[in-house]
Amino acid sequence: METIQTDIVIIGAGYAGIAAAKKLLEKGKDFVVVEARDRIGGRTHTQTLDCGATIDVGAQWIGPTQHHIWKWVKETNTETYDTYDSGKNILSWKNKISTYKGTIPKIDPISLIDLGLAIDKINKLCKQIPLEAPWSHPKAKEFDSITLHSWIEKNMFTKKAKHLFNIGVETVFAAESHEISLLHALFYCHSGDNMEALISIANGAQQTLLKGGTHGMLQKVALPFQDKIYLNNPVLKITQDENIVVVETENVIVKAKKCIATLPPTLLSTIKFHPILPQRKAQLIQRVPMGAAMKCFCIYDTPFWRKLGFSGQIVSDTSPVKVTFDCTDAVTDKGVLLVFVEGNNARNFIELPEAVRKEKVLSELVKYFGNEAKNIIEYKDKCWTEEEFSRGCYAGNMPTGVLTQFGKSLREPFMHVHFAGTETAMRWNGYMDGAIESGFRAVDEVLKTLS
Amino acid sequence: METIQTDIVIIGAGYAGIAAAKKLLEKGKDFVVVEARDRIGGRTHTQTLDCGATIDVGAQWIGPTQHHIWKWVKETNTETYDTYDSGKNILSWKNKISTYKGTIPKIDPISLIDLGLAIDKINKLCKQIPLEAPWSHPKAKEFDSITLHSWIEKNMFTKKAKHLFNIGVETVFAAESHEISLLHALFYCHSGDNMEALISIANGAQQTLLKGGTHGMLQKVALPFQDKIYLNNPVLKITQDENIVVVETENVIVKAKKCIATLPPTLLSTIKFHPILPQRKAQLIQRVPMGAAMKCFCIYDTPFWRKLGFSGQIVSDTSPVKVTFDCTDAVTDKGVLLVFVEGNNARNFIELPEAVRKEKVLSELVKYFGNEAKNIIEYKDKCWTEEEFSRGCYAGNMPTGVLTQFGKSLREPFMHVHFAGTETAMRWNGYMDGAIESGFRAVDEVLKTLS
Numbered sequence: 001m002e003t004i005q006t007d008i009v010i011i012g013a014g015y016a017g018i019a020a021a022k023k024l025l026e027k028g029k030d031f032v033v034v035e036a037r038d039r040i041g042g043r044t045h046t047q048t049l050d051c052g053a054t055i056d057v058g059a060q061w062i063g064p065t066q067h068h069i070w071k072w073v074k075e076t077n078t079e080t081y082d083t084y085d086s087g088k089n090i091l092s093w094k095n096k097i098s099t100y101k102g103t104i105p106k107i108d109p110i111s112l113i114d115l116g117l118a119i120d121k122i123n124k125l126c127k128q129i130p131l132e133a134p135w136s137h138p139k140a141k142e143f144d145s146i147t148l149h150s151w152i153e154k155n156m157f158t159k160k161a162k163h164l165f166n167i168g169v170e171t172v173f174a175a176e177s178h179e180i181s182l183l184h185a186l187f188y189c190h191s192g193d194n195m196e197a198l199i200s201i202a203n204g205a206q207q208t209l210l211k212g213g214t215h216g217m218l219q220k221v222a223l224p225f226q227d228k229i230y231l232n233n234p235v236l237k238i239t240q241d242e243n244i245v246v247v248e249t250e251n252v253i254v255k256a257k258k259c260i261a262t263l264p265p266t267l268l269s270t271i272k273f274h275p276i277l278p279q280r281k282a283q284l285i286q287r288v289p290m291g292a293a294m295k296c297f298c299i300y301d302t303p304f305w306r307k308l309g310f311s312g313q314i315v316s317d318t319s320p321v322k323v324t325f326d327c328t329d330a331v332t333d334k335g336v337l338l339v340f341v342e343g344n345n346a347r348n349f350i351e352l353p354e355a356v357r358k359e360k361v362l363s364e365l366v367k368y369f370g371n372e373a374k375n376i377i378e379y380k381d382k383c384w385t386e387e388e389f390s391r392g393c394y395a396g397n398m399p400t401g402v403l404t405q406f407g408k409s410l411r412e413p414f415m416h417v418h419f420a421g422t423e424t425a426m427r428w429n430g431y432m433d434g435a436i437e438s439g440f441r442a443v444d445e446v447l448k449t450l451s
Numbered sequence: 452m453e454t455i456q457t458d459i460v461i462i463g464a465g466y467a468g469i470a471a472a473k474k475l476l477e478k479g480k481d482f483v484v485v486e487a488r489d490r491i492g493g494r495t496h497t498q499t500l501d502c503g504a505t506i507d508v509g510a511q512w513i514g515p516t517q518h519h520i521w522k523w524v525k526e527t528n529t530e531t532y533d534t535y536d537s538g539k540n541i542l543s544w545k546n547k548i549s550t551y552k553g554t555i556p557k558i559d560p561i562s563l564i565d566l567g568l569a570i571d572k573i574n575k576l577c578k579q580i581p582l583e584a585p586w587s588h589p590k591a592k593e594f595d596s597i598t599l600h601s602w603i604e605k606n607m608f609t610k611k612a613k614h615l616f617n618i619g620v621e622t623v624f625a626a627e628s629h630e631i632s633l634l635h636a637l638f639y640c641h642s643g644d645n646m647e648a649l650i651s652i653a654n655g656a657q658q659t660l661l662k663g664g665t666h667g668m669l670q671k672v673a674l675p676f677q678d679k680i681y682l683n684n685p686v687l688k689i690t691q692d693e694n695i696v697v698v699e700t701e702n703v704i705v706k707a708k709k710c711i712a713t714l715p716p717t718l719l720s721t722i723k724f725h726p727i728l729p730q731r732k733a734q735l736i737q738r739v740p741m742g743a744a745m746k747c748f749c750i751y752d753t754p755f756w757r758k759l760g761f762s763g764q765i766v767s768d769t770s771p772v773k774v775t776f777d778c779t780d781a782v783t784d785k786g787v788l789l790v791f792v793e794g795n796n797a798r799n800f801i802e803l804p805e806a807v808r809k810e811k812v813l814s815e816l817v818k819y820f821g822n823e824a825k826n827i828i829e830y831k832d833k834c835w836t837e838e839e840f841s842r843g844c845y846a847g848n849m850p851t852g853v854l855t856q857f858g859k860s861l862r863e864p865f866m867h868v869h870f871a872g873t874e875t876a877m878r879w880n881g882y883m884d885g886a887i888e889s890g891f892r893a894v895d896e897v898l899k900t901l902s
Contacts, residue, residue, distance in 0.1 A: 145629035178596035179852035266737045269720040279836035286717045289737035385730035399850035401630035
């Protein structure tokens with residue numbers, strides 16, 4: 001067993017951990033990173049397929065107000081391109097197919113007004129939630145006592161609009177509206193500008209893609225300190241006293257002054273703490289379950305739907321193909337259609353054999369794009385609930401009662417251990433940008449205590 | 452490191468684990484029990500105080516329809532006694548003190564009707580929930596989409612009745628009504644007969660106490676196989692293949708054909724599984740947070756309140772002394788007043804220094820019982836959120852959306868590992884009786900697969 005002595009040990013080499021390391025390097029500090037997986041990236045993961053195309057089976061998009069990650073894009077000279085957003089979008093509703101342009105499907109005027117008003121209301125409400133302390137809003141307890149579902153039932157009136165709103169919610173949270181607290185939903189929307197930004201391509205969270213995927217950029221960021229990253233080292237134990245924190249993994253023991261833990265809150269429970277975590281933190285990490293997100297990629301020689309006048313975007317009321325995007329690879333120009341499966345649909349779908357999943361996705365796509373949709377050159381899907389070191393995606397969501405009772409414990413350090421990870425972010429919580437923010441913030445905390 | 456070969460390894464020596472072991476012994480099977488703590492009992496724990504009185508800082512009462520535990524009472528010749536329930540109960544509301552008899556406080560007629568009707572409604576609704584499959588109820592999804600709080604807001608009309616109802620909820624769930632799903636609440640009430648039974652002494656869950664506490668009986672039950680119980684052995688790892696399950700603790704390795712894991716769902720995340728848990732189970736255990744229950748015991752030479760005409764029961768709108776019981780020790784006759792602190796109140800209260808907690812409890816009691824309440828001979832309190840191997844009490848509660856999406860995974864075995872613990876019980880879920888049921892049921896499952 002190798003023993004390493006350093007000043008700061010970072011747990012996790014996802015965007016949060018790499019951000020923390022980058023900042024520590026810039027400050028000339030001594031650190032190491034221990035990572036459970038055999039790769040950096042955490043909930044981002046770029047894969048190169050047999051046909052040469054790259055896909056991001058984890059997080060992939062960048063929105064215009066995600067300033068941290070844009071800075072990295074520029075620093076690393078990473079090429080970006082806009083998500084394809086021209087042509088007709090498809091709405092499939094009770095087996096009737098129609099087309100529309102923009103973010104909001106063309107539906108009957110009453111439902112359209114209902115939907116528009118609901119999004120407006122959420123946008124206005126969410127602006128009031130203080131990002132650094134959502135629990136301090138005068139109505140925090142009230143908003144944290146009901147599910148987002150209950151809010152929808154009270155504030156929306158047409159079945160169709162409710163259904164479409166819920167599809168939006170599923171796509172944003174990888175969970176259903178009845179699984180999350182209204183307060184958490186409002187905080188999350190404000191954290192990412194507003195609900196409209198979260199569901200949009202243009203000016204929204206799905207606007208920009210990285211050429212070659214997210215991994216290339218992260219690798220460039222991590223290059224100057226790659227020798228300090230210990231892969232294949234899931235942390236088993238954290239022992240602390242007044243002077244030292246000792247992080248034990250399966251293969252190394254790291255002795256440090258400070259620790260930055262970037263795991264999602266729920267995964268902190270896999271680590272044995274000595275002394276044990278304070279009771280409130282221990283109960284918090286029982287209460288931030290991960291969403292369930294699955295990405296199904298259908299790879300074609302070309303994005304054939306474009307020449308048929310389609311954008312590649314589908315919104316449908318029938319699983320598995322409820323929400324799709326054109327994620328055509330800008331390097332090889334292979335046509336990539338991305339199908340999102342979310343929440344319980346994801347947990348159910350991943351339990352089917354892969355051949356059945358592929359068949360089900362394709363037979364749906366044929367309905368919209370004709371027989372050409374059958375001619376895929378590769379199919380690849382990924383459900384993050386299966387990953388031992390994520391156990392869900394995109395992020396940890398908060399059920400009712402959590403943010404008001406436990407929110408303060410999210411970022412509160414425990415002796416020498418400071419907490420980062422996108423779930424602790426104030427801006428773009430749940431996104432890569434939020435992960436970077438959290439890593440920087442944890443470093444600021446640590447440097448203050450060290451100086 | 453000692454290696455043990457056996458047929459069945461049981462994890463946990465609480466009521467569930469001891470029940471499983473007892474049944475396996477009766478069937479002539481070979482087994483061992485590994486237990487994290489230095490004692491058996493799990494979330495039950497009898498302590499003998501300096502004055503000689505015994506108190507149960509964990510579970511303590513038995514209700515009349517808890518047939519499993521009554522059978523043990525008889526088999527072990529354990530003496531029982533009725534919870535003291537004579538004299539005046541106290542209601543403290545907005546600093547006004549009044550007295551009443553029975554379970555329901557004497558309040559204005561409108562509030563009284565409101566409260567009575569709400570309890571009636573819950574009692575009727577809960578009867579419809581199938582105990583073996585709550586998710587199969589026709590309205591399961593609807594009931595699982597809202598919090599119990601939302602149901603209260605919709606079905607109750609007076610502030611006072613709502614407040615009293617919520618105190619009842621806190622006492623039953625060790626959580627607030629906005630933290631739990633209506634479906635979970637209904638299931639839980641049905642599981643323990645109905646809501647009235649859960650909040651009552653006479654004919655209810657608080658009817659009977661064990662002389663000398665719960666530990667004496669459990670010890671008698673465990674006596675025939677006490678050499679098979681390995682204390683101080685928190686489980687770190689469970690490895691399985693087709694033929695074998697290997698349970699590794701800090702000190703022993705147990706190789707067995709089958710395993711019965713009796714930990715609360717959330718604590719399963721502290722064990723490393725190889726292969727890893729199926730995705731649905733892995734996400735389930737992120738979603739069953741433990742309640743927060745704290746018991747504060749004030750020990751007096753005699754139960755002096757009785758001679759003043761009081762039952763010792765208080766219901767109040769002010770923390771920490773919101774709900775109290777007379778738990779006078781039947782062996783020493785020392786007067787024991789038990790103060791429950793629940794949910795967030797418990798998490799806040801335990802963070803105060805012990806001397807302050809004691810002072811706060813006593814100064815409240817003086818308001819009700821006069822200066823005699825100051826003359827305690829001992830004060831003892833316990834918050835289960837601080838216990839590494841429980842991390843809350845009484846049991847795991849389900850937020851919205853959990854029972855319908857994950858309920859089936861609660862008891863579903865994973866290869867050779869079967870799951871018990873009171874959270875998996877159909878009757879008296881969350882109680883000692885439910886724990887016993889779950890241990891027996893897991894043994895039935897295991898024996899079926901072994902034969």
